[in-house]
Amino acid sequence: MNQDKINVAVIAGGDSGEYTISLKSASIIMKYLEGEKYAPFLVHIKFGEWYCLLPDSTKVEIDKNDFSITVDKKKIRFDVVFTAIHGTPGEDGKLQGYFDLLGIPYTSCGSITSALTFNKAFCNKVVASTGVTVSPSVHLIKGYEFSIDDILATTGLPCFVKPNCGGSSVGMSKVKEKEHLLEAIETAFKEDNEVLVEKYVKGREITCGVFKNGEQIIALPIVEVVSKKEFFDYEAKYTDNLAEELIPAPIDSATEIKCKETSILLYKALNCKGVVRFDYIFNESVLNFLEVNTVPGMSSASIVPKMAQYQGYTLNSFYDILITEAMKQKMK
Ligand SMILES: Nc1ncnc2c1ncn2[C@@H]1O[C@H](COP(=O)(O)OP(=O)(O)O)[C@@H](O)[C@H]1O
Numbered sequence: 149m150n151q152d153k154i155n156v157a158v159i160a161g162g163d164s165g166e167y168t169i170s171l172k173s174a175s176i177i178m179k180y181l182e183g184e185k186y187a188p189f190l191v192h193i194k195f196g197e198w199y200c201l202l203p204d205s206t207k208v209e210i211d212k213n214d215f216s217i218t219v220d221k222k223k224i225r226f227d228v229v230f231t232a233i234h235g236t237p238g239e240d241g242k243l244q245g246y247f248d249l250l251g252i253p254y255t256s257c258g259s260i261t262s263a264l265t266f267n268k269a270f271c272n273k274v275v276a277s278t279g280v281t282v283s284p285s286v287h288l289i290k291g292y293e294f295s296i297d298d299i300l301a302t303t304g305l306p307c308f309v310k311p312n313c314g315g316s317s318v319g320m321s322k323v324k325e326k327e328h329l330l331e332a333i334e335t336a337f338k339e340d341n342e343v344l345v346e347k348y349v350k351g352r353e354i355t356c357g358v359f360k361n362g363e364q365i366i367a368l369p370i371v372e373v374v375s376k377k378e379f380f381d382y383e384a385k386y387t388d389n390l391a392e393e394l395i396p397a398p399i400d401s402a403t404e405i406k407c408k409e410t411s412i413l414l415y416k417a418l419n420c421k422g423v424v425r426f427d428y429i430f431n432e433s434v435l436n437f438l439e440v441n442t443v444p445g446m447s448s449a450s451i452v453p454k455m456a457q458y459q460g461y462t463l464n465s466f467y468d469i470l471i472t473e474a475m476k477q478k479m480k
């Protein structure tokens with residue numbers, strides 16, 4: 149462990165269905181941080197089990213009082229955290245709040261932005277206030293009454309039913325008939341205490357990664373996601389050949405510019421940090437905001453690394469920019 153290197157804790161795991169994806173993201177990040185400048189440490193976080201996995205595969209428990217490890221009686225502190233946990237507690241503001249308390253900078257959005265954007269219903273309200281189109285929806289909270297007819301008056305059919313704070317399309321359904329709506333809501337409530345029922349938007353799915361480098365906010369090349377399933381569901385997301393990612397997206401330049409400008413506007417409006425990915429459905433005239441991923445996948449199959457490489461960044465240089473930006477955020 150070289151004293152001159154910057155100690156980076158690459159946090160991975162998490163408590164959601166995206167656990168395995170997170171480990172894959174982290175292993176790519178670890179690989180590209182190896183070198184002269186950084187000493188990357190894989191920190192596994194799952195429920196109460198927090199440990200650092202050393203290169204010789206020994207597990208060293210994390211001291212949660214100061215987020216440090218002790219190896220050979222020597223305390224090792226981390227200079228910065230690289231967030232690779234998708235879903236809770238790495239993408240919803242919980243760990244961000246913990247690191248803020250300890251004064252340790254991290255590569256992802258701050259705690260409030262993370263919490264807001266992880267709540268699809270609340271995020272849609274803020275996004276709509278900027279003038280960007282969002283699909284009409286109804287936000288349901290467990291324990292409060294709701295009426296199927298009132299929901300349908302807002303959303304019509306087909307509609308999408310999703311856990312409000314979910315990810316990876318888990319617990320989500322596309323409902324085409326009224327008699328299936330209640331069952332879909334109950335399925336989504338198994339994943340979360342809040343459910344969002346959203347009007348279906350027909351169109352093509354496009355996505356734009358945005359990050360900050362110094363004074364510049366940069367939109368990466370746009371990708372179109374083409375699912376072979378009814379929608380971009382869990383299976384399509386994680387099974388080879390069930391979805392295709394087209395880079396650059398085959399869209400006209402006016403749409404490309406509009407998508408990039410909208411994504412930069414939202415990055416600023418939501419006060420994002422690090423690299424985030426804005427997802428839209430484009431119906432050939434309107435760009436409909438779908439969601440923002442503030443800890444996007446970083447595995448070899450993920451979209452953001454492809455976007456960055458297509459733009460000409462090596463993953464070493466891209467991750468270096470993200471860490472350098474994060475370290476500027478160090479709490480005073
Ligand atoms: N309102 C909608 N209209 C059309 N398709 C939708 C809508 N909402 C979700 N989908 C489909 O479901 C997928 C997952 O939805 P999303 O809101 O991104 O949830 P997750 O956070 O689980 O990825 C989208 O990529 C899209 O294919």
Ligand SMILES: [Mg+2]
Pocket residue numbers: 316427439
């Ligand atoms: Mg999504």
